[in-house]
Amino acid sequence: MTKAIAGYTYGAPTLARSPVSLEDFERMKKSVLFGDDDVAALRESLAILDDQREAILDVWYGFVGSQPHLVASFSHNGAPTMEYLGAVRRRFSQWILDTARAEYDQRWLDYQHEIGLRHHRTKKNQTDGVSAAAIVPFRDLFALVFPVTFTLRPFLAKRGHSAEAVERMYNAWLKSCLLQVTLWSHGYVKDGDF
Ligand code: HEM
Numbered sequence: 542m543t544k545a546i547a548g549y550t551y552g553a554p555t556l557a558r559s560p561v562s563l564e565d566f567e568r569m570k571k572s573v574l575f576g577d578d579d580v581a582a583l584r585e586s587l588a589i590l591d592d593q594r595e596a597i598l599d600v601w602y603g604f605v606g607s608q609p610h611l612v613a614s615f616s617h618n619g620a621p622t623m624e625y626l627g628a629v630r631r632r633f634s635q636w637i638l639d640t641a642r643a644e645y646d647q648r649w650l651d652y653q654h655e656i657g658l659r660h661h662r663t664k665k666n667q668t669d670g671v672s673a674a675a676i677v678p679f680r681d682l683f684a685l686v687f688p689v690t691f692t693l694r695p696f697l698a699k700r701g702h703s704a705e706a707v708e709r710m711y712n713a714w715l716k717s718c719l720l721q722v723t724l725w726s727h728g729y730v731k732d733g734d735f
Pocket residue numbers: 548549605610611612614615629632633636656659660664665666667668669677678681682683685686687689718722
């Protein structure tokens with residue numbers, strides 16, 4: 542049995558239904574040239590990344606920690622809230638697995654919507670009961686896709702896969718992150734404009 546992750550509500554019946562339908566998502570996949578080969582590449586990355594998650598998170602957190610304007614999202618009265626950083630880190634670790642599993646059903650879509658609301662002022666801070674910044678600014682959401690995926694690449698290459706396989710997995714991760722962050726943006730976009 543794995544220990545329950547606080548605040549991780551993937552699949553919970555209480556989650557709101559995503560305003561984006563599975564049909565919409567199919568079309569979004571086409572926009573980013575995401576196909577079955579990408580699903581396969583993501584799933585191939587699961588076994589590679591699973592036991593490297595802590596090292597990956599050290600890199601990602603190191604990056605966020607080195608940028609005061611990013612740490613600000615985790616801060617209250619100018620200081621980062623350590624319990625908050627720790628709680629989000631555990632869900633982030635699970636997110637690596639969920640991204641690599643690439644199971645795109647209604648449950649997945651609904652949790653994507655939830656993650657978006659948690660970045661937006663609609664639900665930020667509520668899951669962990671903290672009083673940090675009220676919103677993750679939209680301007681940083683897509684920009685973070687680059688550092689997240691670029692720094693993942695060496696970890697994909699650590700288990701002796703061919704350069705071509707690493708490239709395939711890297712591209713699939715990049716596309717998946719773009720799709721996910723787009724889904725997360727729903728709450729930031731004016732009504733009717735998504
Ligand atoms: C590629 C872009 C990003 C990815 C992949 C990402 C990933 C995640 C994940 C997986 C979670 C946990 C979701 C859950 O509760 O299950 C999370 C939460 C959070 N992220 Fe991001 N994030 C991104 C952009 C950003 C940016 C730019 C910031 C600004 C520093 C940020 C700050 C936060 C904060 C503060 C939370 C906690 C929200 C809450 O109160 O529940 N994220 N992020």
